Amino acid sequence: MTLWNLIHRSLRQHALSTLITAGSIALAAGLLLTVWMVKTQSQAVFAQTNSGFDAVLGARGSKMQLVLNAIFHLEASPGNVGAEDLAMISRHPAVRTAIPIAVGDNYQGWRIVGTQPRLFTDIEYLPGRKYAFASGRLFEDGTREAVVGSYAARRLGWKAGDTFSPYHGLAFNPGSQHEEVYTITGVLEPTNSPVDRVIWIPLSGVQTMSGHDPRAAQDVSAVLIQLRAPTAGMMLDMMYNRQGDRLTFAFPIAAIIADLFNKIGWFDQVLTLLAALVAVVAAGSVLVSIYNSMSARQRDIAILRALGARRRTVFGAVVGEAGAIGLLGAIAGYGVYFALAAAVAGIIRAQTGVVLDPWQWHPVFWWAPAALTGLCVIGGLLPAFKAYRVPVAETIAPVS
Amino acid sequence: MLTITALQKSFPVPGGGGSRRIIDVPHFALAAGEQVALRGESGSGKTTFLHLVAGILAADGGRIELAGTEVTALKEAARDRLRAQRIGYIFQTFNLLQGHTVLENVLLGMAFGAGADRAHAGTLLGRVGLEDKLGHYPRHLSTGQQQRVAVARALANRPGLVLADEPTGNLDRRNARESLALIREVCRESGAALLLVSHDEEVLAQFDNVHDFAVLNRAVEAVA
Numbered sequence: 135m136t137l138w139n140l141i142h143r144s145l146r147q148h149a150l151s152t153l154i155t156a157g158s159i160a161l162a163a164g165l166l167l168t169v170w171m172v173k174t175q176s177q178a179v180f181a182q183t184n185s186g187f188d189a190v191l192g193a194r195g196s197k198m199q200l201v202l203n204a205i206f207h208l209e210a211s212p213g214n215v216g217a218e219d220l221a222m223i224s225r226h227p228a229v230r231t232a233i234p235i236a237v238g239d240n241y242q243g244w245r246i247v248g249t250q251p252r253l254f255t256d257i258e259y260l261p262g263r264k265y266a267f268a269s270g271r272l273f274e275d276g277t278r279e280a281v282v283g284s285y286a287a288r289r290l291g292w293k294a295g296d297t298f299s300p301y302h303g304l305a306f307n308p309g310s311q312h313e314e315v316y317t318i319t320g321v322l323e324p325t326n327s328p329v330d331r332v333i334w335i336p337l338s339g340v341q342t343m344s345g346h347d348p349r350a351a352q353d354v355s356a357v358l359i360q361l362r363a364p365t366a367g368m369m370l371d372m373m374y375n376r377q378g379d380r381l382t383f384a385f386p387i388a389a390i391i392a393d394l395f396n397k398i399g400w401f402d403q404v405l406t407l408l409a410a411l412v413a414v415v416a417a418g419s420v421l422v423s424i425y426n427s428m429s430a431r432q433r434d435i436a437i438l439r440a441l442g443a444r445r446r447t448v449f450g451a452v453v454g455e456a457g458a459i460g461l462l463g464a465i466a467g468y469g470v471y472f473a474l475a476a477a478v479a480g481i482i483r484a485q486t487g488v489v490l491d492p493w494q495w496h497p498v499f500w501w502a503p504a505a506l507t508g509l510c511v512i513g514g515l516l517p518a519f520k521a522y523r524v525p526v527a528e529t530i531a532p533v534s
Numbered sequence: 535m536l537t538i539t540a541l542q543k544s545f546p547v548p549g550g551g552g553s554r555r556i557i558d559v560p561h562f563a564l565a566a567g568e569q570v571a572l573r574g575e576s577g578s579g580k581t582t583f584l585h586l587v588a589g590i591l592a593a594d595g596g597r598i599e600l601a602g603t604e605v606t607a608l609k610e611a612a613r614d615r616l617r618a619q620r621i622g623y624i625f626q627t628f629n630l631l632q633g634h635t636v637l638e639n640v641l642l643g644m645a646f647g648a649g650a651d652r653a654h655a656g657t658l659l660g661r662v663g664l665e666d667k668l669g670h671y672p673r674h675l676s677t678g679q680q681q682r683v684a685v686a687r688a689l690a691n692r693p694g695l696v697l698a699d700e701p702t703g704n705l706d707r708r709n710a711r712e713s714l715a716l717i718r719e720v721c722r723e724s725g726a727a728l729l730l731v732s733h734d735e736e737v738l739a740q741f742d743n744v745h746d747f748a749v750l751n752r753a754v755e756a757v758a
Contacts, residue, residue, distance in 0.1 A: 136645040147633030437629045440590060441687075442618020442646035444611050527585045530629060 140438070140451040141458050148427060152459055155423045159463020162416035163506050164470025166409040170498040171475050173402050175490045176482065177395045180206075181388045183327055183488055185358070186259045189367055189385035191215060191223055191232075191374065192356040197384040198394055204235060204356035205387060206328045206486055207245050210304055211237050212382070214353035219381060223357055228366030231256065234354035236340035239300040239312065244286045246300050246333045248340030251275050257360075259325050270294030270320025275336050280316045285330035285487060287321040294318055300335075302345055312344050328487035361385075416463070417509035420456050424517040435521050436529035449522040456514020457507055464503030535727050536564040536587065536695060541596035541606075542753075543586055556582050558753035559596070562745075566601075566694065569718060569728040571738050574747030580731040583751065584697045587729070588621050589613030601694050618646035622688030622726065624717065626700035628680045630672040630687075637668040640687045647691035658686040661723075662716060678709035685717055689724055696721050698730040702737055714740055 145152045185205055192200040193213025202209040215234070224232040236248040254265040254272050271294075273279035282292050292298075296318045302310040316335055324330055341351045361367055367385040374383035384390055395402075435448050475492035483489050543557035556579045564570055574580045585591040587598060589605050592613075598605040603616060617623075622643075630639050640655040659665055662682040672680050681701065688696055698717060702710035714737055721728040730737075731747070738744050 136650075139642075139645065143634055143638065433629075434631055434633070437631055438642070438646075439614070440588075440617075440623060440625075440629065441643055442614050444614045444646075446611075447646070526590050527582070530590075530625065 137447065137450050137454060140443075140447075141454040144431075144451065144455050145458060151423050151427065152462070155419050156459050156463040156466060158416045158419050159460055159506060159510065160466035160470050162409075162413040163464045163467020163503055164474050165412055166502050166506070167467065167471040167498060168474040168478060169405045169409040170502065171471075171492060171494075171496065172478055172482070172490065173406065174496060174498075175494065176488070177392075179488050179490060180395070180486075181391045183391070184387040185327060185329060186257045186360070187233075187358040187387065188361045188364070189359040189370070189383060189387065190356050191219075191359060191381055191383050194380055194382050197382055197390050200356060200382055200384045201387055201390045202394075203237065204358060204384075206488075207237075207247065207332050208328075208486065211355040214350055214355060215357055215381065217352035217354075220354055220357055223359065226370070228362055228369060229359055230362045231360040233257070233358045234337060235356055235358060236337055236353075237304065237355045238340055238346065239302055239343060240304055240306055241298050241300055241333055242290070243306040244290065244331065244333055245304065246280075246335055246340065248335050248337040250337055253358075254281070254322075254334075259327060259329065263325075265325065265329075266323040267320045268323045270318070273319050273334070273336055276338055277336060278314055278316045278339065279319045280333055280335045281320045281322060282318055282334070283322050283330035283332045283487070284324040285483065286333055287318075289484075292318055292321070294320055298333075300333075300343065302343075314339070314344060326487075326489035331484075331487040413506055413509065417460070417506065417513045420459050420510045421513035421516055423459075424452060424456055424514060425520065428517050428520045431521070432524050432529055435524045436526045439524065439526040440530050445522050448524070449518045452518035452521045453511055453514040456518070457511040460507035460510025460513075461503075463510070464506050467503060467506070468499075535566040535568070535601055536562075536729070537597075537599045538562040538587070539597045539599075541583075541586060541598060542594045543582060543591065544594055555753045557586065557593075557751060559583065559751050562750060564695070564727050564729055567722070567725050567727055569721065569741060569743065570730070571741035571744045572729070572731040572747045572750065573733065573738050573744055574731060574751075575733055578747050579751055579753060580747050581699055583747070584623075584699050584729070584731060587695075588623055588697055589617050614646070619648065619691055620694050622691065622693040622696040624681075624684050624688045624696065624698040624701045626703040628672075628677075628684040628704070630680055630683055632672055635669050635671055636664060636675070636683050639672070639683055640690050643687035643690035655686070655690060658689055659683070661720060662686045676709075677704055678713060681705060681709070681713045682716065685713070685720060689720055689726065692724060693726055696726045696728045698728065700732055700734075701730065702732070702734060707736075710734070710737065 190200050190204045192215060195212030199209050199212050203211050220234055223229055233250055233253050239246040251272055258264050268284060273281055297315050299315050300312045301307060302312060370383050371385055374381045438448055472492055479490040479492055538559055539561055541557055541559040544553040544555045546553050572580055586593050593606050634642060637655055640659060641650045644650045659668060662685055664682055701717060702713055705713055732738055
């Protein structure tokens with residue numbers, strides 16, 4: 135109780151430096167937690183994002199580009215898949231479902247993807263979960279109708295009944311608007327996947343859009359594939375990637391995304407290192423803050439000792455104060471984390487459609503603040519040792 | 535209550551020139567409830583003597599016995615505990631903690647001894663006339679009022695011995711008189727012995743029992 139009283143009163147007495155130091159700890163804790171959350175969740179969530187498909191078939195090129203284009207609706211398409219190839223893969227006995235998609239247009243930067251209605255009626259984008267409409271209905275094949283992902287609809291302010299004319303290309307160019315007018319028939323329920331960022335129209339819409347190459351009117355950009363058995367993926371991999379030379383079969387999707395994260399693993403390490411450095415610097419600020427005030431506190435410490443406080447009591451009070459500043463900062467760090475993580479998750483969602491959940495529990499939520507508090511306690515040891523050694527008689531009274 | 539025999543204390547001479555004896559007191563005794571003043575000039579070792587009695591400093595030799603406990607045989611932590619429980623100390627410069635209120639200063643005086651007792655602290659502060667200043671900080675008090683807080687704090691643990699080191703040295707004449715009277719009165723009321731050191735003849739004149747520290751401490755003579 136006495137120790138807590140000493141700590142409490144010292145924190146109160148040095149309120150400004152306590153707040154500033156705890157604030158730096160809070161920033162460090164928030165940064166550390168955010169980096170960790172983004173690192174662990176993004177890898178897991180991206181690897182799980184496959185929109186319900188096992189593989190993607192596309193033009194010869196990079197598997198990663200193919201997956202990013204067809205599943206995440208990022209990147210350009212590596213090329214087209216001809217009608218014959220589409221028919222062949224659709225009929226292949228190892229393939230349960232093959233749904234073509236076509237890209238090449240946008241609306242103010244929001245990607246327009248052509249596909250078949252059965253993507254929304256037959257496919258479970260997550261086990262047991264099919265696409266549903268928040269409002270309106272699905273487009274009809276062969277019409278100039280569209281359905282919009284929830285995020286795109288919200289950002290564009292669209293609802294069923296609204297109309298738009300697509301722009302040519304994947305990047306927005308105000309001077310390249312097509313003349314076709316599409317009517318929105320429905321807005322999808324959120325799926326927390328890249329689908330939410332897409333404007334969906336019938337496949338033929340993209341294939342036959344004014345200004346598109348009529349020779350490619352039967353081509354598609356990629357084919358999303360569900361296999362009858364995972365082993366079939368090996369067979370198709372052999373057929374397309376090793377024996378063939380025109381197409382690329384991207385399988386399994388999770389492994390390709392994991393490979394992407396492996397390639398940018400150094401970036402994770404740099405971020406983690408930076409966050410750890412910030413944490414160490416913040417803990418160091420506790421040391422500097424308390425140590426610098428030790429000269430001013432020396433007299434108070436001598437008075438406490440003269441009143442009967444033992445050396446270990448004043449030592450404990452200083453260490454406790456450092457720990458308390460660390461704990462205060464760590465607790466405030468949760469607030470910083472939630473603000474920072476929400477902002478980062480918002481950016482990732484806007485860019486990829488993938489939703490990270492800052493509230494999802496991870497052991498880092500207890501060990502990082504605990505480690506930071508521990509670092510602050512260690513930072514308090516040096517000034518505490520100085521307090522321990524304060525010469526009472528010399529400090530407390532003029533000699534008479 | 536307090537018996538001192540052959541007490542010695544030396545300090546190293548700056549510059550590595552050996553050590554210099556500051557205290558050499560063959561004998562000194564103080565009975566329970568007795569009030570004694572020590573006369574001495576600045577630099578004569580009075581404060582060091584009180585620090586030795588309080589256990590703030592360890593003696594090089596000799597024996598200090600306080601109410602049956604041999605202070606000189608105790609290790610530092612035990613001396614700290616003894617000081618907290620049985621000795622009240624009034625400093626010339628008051629030594630109040632500026633970040634603590636009047637009440638907190640007195641409670642802190644209790645914290646290392648018998649434990650905080652707000653009622654007793656309030657009573658003591660009422661006794662020294664500060665019942666309406668409990669929440670004030672020392673910087674908001676006059677020097678006389680600060681001295682009274684120091685008196686209340688010194689008596690907080692119901693000590694058997696109160697040590698007062700030039701307690702009126704920072705006060706004007708009127709405050710010094712009032713403060714000294716208060717210290718003597720509250721010590722008498724609580725039954726505590728009082729050992730006061732001063733070079734102020736007006737203060738010393740208030741005591742029946744005054745020792746000349748230069749006589750008591752042979753080291754002063756040797757240095758001279």
